[in-house]
Amino acid sequence: NAGVMQNPRHLVRRRGQEARLRCSPMKGHSHVYWYRQLPEEGLKFMVYLQKENIIDESGMPKERFSAEFPKEGPSILRIQQVVRGDSAAYFCASSPRASGDGYNEQFFGPGTRLTVL
Amino acid sequence: KNQVEQSPQSLIILEGKNCTLQCNYTVSPFSNLRWYKQDTGRGPVSLTIMTFSENTKSNGRYTATLDADTKQSSLHITASQLSDSASYICVVSARAAGNKLTFGGGTRVLVKP
Numbered sequence: 001n002a003g004v005m006q007n008p009r010h011l012v013r014r015r016g017q018e019a020r021l022r023c024s025p026m027k028g029h030s031h032v033y034w035y036r037q038l039p040e041e042g043l044k045f046m047v048y049l050q051k052e053n054i055i056d057e058s059g060m061p062k063e064r065f066s067a068e069f070p071k072e073g074p075s076i077l078r079i080q081q082v083v084r085g086d087s088a089a090y091f092c093a094s095s096p097r098a099s100g101d102g103y104n105e106q107f108f109g110p111g112t113r114l115t116v117l
Numbered sequence: 118k119n120q121v122e123q124s125p126q127s128l129i130i131l132e133g134k135n136c137t138l139q140c141n142y143t144v145s146p147f148s149n150l151r152w153y154k155q156d157t158g159r160g161p162v163s164l165t166i167m168t169f170s171e172n173t174k175s176n177g178r179y180t181a182t183l184d185a186d187t188k189q190s191s192l193h194i195t196a197s198q199l200s201d202s203a204s205y206i207c208v209v210s211a212r213a214a215g216n217k218l219t220f221g222g223g224t225r226v227l228v229k230p
Contacts, residue, residue, distance in 0.1 A: 004160070042206065113158075
């Protein structure tokens with residue numbers, strides 16, 4: 001059972017271009033979370049999705065950022081018109097179900113390191 | 118506002134020695150607390166998960182404690198090894214839809230031979 005997969009692992013974009021980050025959750029997992037980690041900082045929640053639905057996007061900037069998790073295929077985090085401040089590591093995590101209590105393990109992918117020139 | 122504070126920010130220890138990392142949180146309503154290990158350039162990997170009713174949990178040389186009354190947790194590393202060099206992140210889950218996690222800033226541990 002492969003773990004959470006993210007690609008690309010490294011992505012370089014020039015200011016104004018678009019960045020697309022992909023996340024394939026673990027087999028059987030229908031819940032996906034995206035986090036951003038700025039250099040020398042902790043991870044910050046961005047968005048939580050279930051298949052075809054955005055459940056919580058309270059941590060995602062309102063402009064330029066969007067996320068989807070289609071019925072088929074990976075989850076995509078899309079950043080339009082990137083700026084230097086978007087340079088960070090973006091981590092995806094998946095879990096088999098969501099619950100507000102108990103042990104609901106989130107398994108993290110290796111991350112995508114975005115560099116904006 | 119839900120917050121997780123960790124101390125120290127960084128730590129250097131000699132191989133074979135023990136160390137203890139601290140975590141204070143204000144997340145409410147509390148669901149569970151996790152410790153993750155994040156190697157440089159990699160995603161976090163879970164070490165322990167504790168709910169309200171658990172006050173200690175071990176995973177090999179890692180032992181986590183939880184005091185839900187004072188909202189404090191610690192992670193103790195016994196007989197450190199060079200491979201323990203990493204960031205250790207305290208993460209607290211709020212009892213709410215989606216199992217939202219609040220991350221601490223991490224403690225960077227460097228184990229020297």
